[in-house]
Amino acid sequence: MTAMSFFHDYQREQEWNISKKELLELVEVGVLAEEDIDRAVAAKFNPNRCGFEGKGEIWVEDILNLGISPVKLIENVRERFTSLGGIIFEGCSLSRLYIFDDAAVLQAADGNVLASRLVIDATGNFSPIVKQIRGGMKPDGVCLVVGSCARGFSNNSTSDVIYSSSSVKQVGESKVQLFWEAFPAGSGPEDRTTYMFSYVDPQPRCPKLEELLEAYWDLMPKYQGVSLDDLKISRVIYGIFPTYRESPLPAAFDRVLQFGDASGIQSPVSFGGFGSLTRHLGRLSDGIYEAITGDFLDSHSLSLLNPYMPNLSASWLFQRAMSAKQRTSVSSDFINELLSINFQCMQKLGDPVLRPFLQDVIQFWPLTKTLGLVMITKPQILPSIFNQVGIPVLLDWSRHFFMLGSYTFLSTFIDPLIRPMVNSFPPKTKYEWKRNLEAWKYGAGLDYEL
16 A cells, blocks of 8 residues: 655745654654654753743743754655655645545646545645635634744743733734743754734734734834844744634545644644644544555545544633633733633642643543632632623533533543453444544543643
């Protein structure tokens, strides 16, 4: 069986930030050897900060503390892929895809035609196939990101995982809550990448990237304690990350599977990327292999690889809580206050609660303990929460919270009873039950281990 890959030839200098624990998932599934990963690490740094405008700071270790060179990492993956018989069509774009009962036929822009048993769509948030599936549906949320990599930071040994240096601000025609991330860059000891991002509702009045970038240049010097005159800008970064409530995205066609950001498997809080996928690599690798081996390539069977996950759906409440409302009676500092009290409570509850959340894994018992401690510690904040997120969002979140508890129960107590019997099932039933067991485990966040 030969794998084929289409991609455009480009070089991206911007490093990917991830933890070693997440990166080792590539080793566990056999994509790379550990020495390949070590060669791709451009920067290491600790500790990592979370803070909210004068309300205290929390410092953690080994969260997004590696800067990975994508050029080196992809080159290592490429070498391994081709050494195992994979074929890469570099700089070749795909123009059409035809689905038949026995094959998927791909037509390249240069006229070449190839047949495949399974097509994996890993073309990201703006996948043409996903656009066709969603039918022009407006995203339910958008994260806008701007930033830069620059030289001239003398204090450059730590990172910011999430930091807010101000309350809600007016940018363009909209009110926004601005957050920061900052990481040392591997290109030099004084090189640092700083990102400013905001969660917004997709509507005509939301800020333009240009407006957000102007705010970035105004606010970044105070945030980092530097002067723009002392910095040498290497590159400017910007992006738009849409998120949809109807995610992960079930397969809409036979023989076509969405993968990575195209599948919607990313959290609406972390808004996608490399780290949001690595924890699913083992599950997806096994499932795709079994689907191809058993010829379970109909849309229903492939949809079992991108199942409903209540922990991802429950994350919508956090994005809503972190999005500034245009008309509200809550104070402009409410979001900072809410996040600060939540992080303080998670820190009190210890690493089993704090670390999964920081790595974007929502679990039932840590979430229950955090919410309980917040209500005990500061019950007066509850009316403002209702005002900020709205009753319909809370009711919808309650449904996913209940399912999160249900999946936790199923994975903890029912899985051990069923799993010993699965191998005796007929092939199709075995495939389906294995995907169900994985959905319970991953949907409850129980795949995460400290």
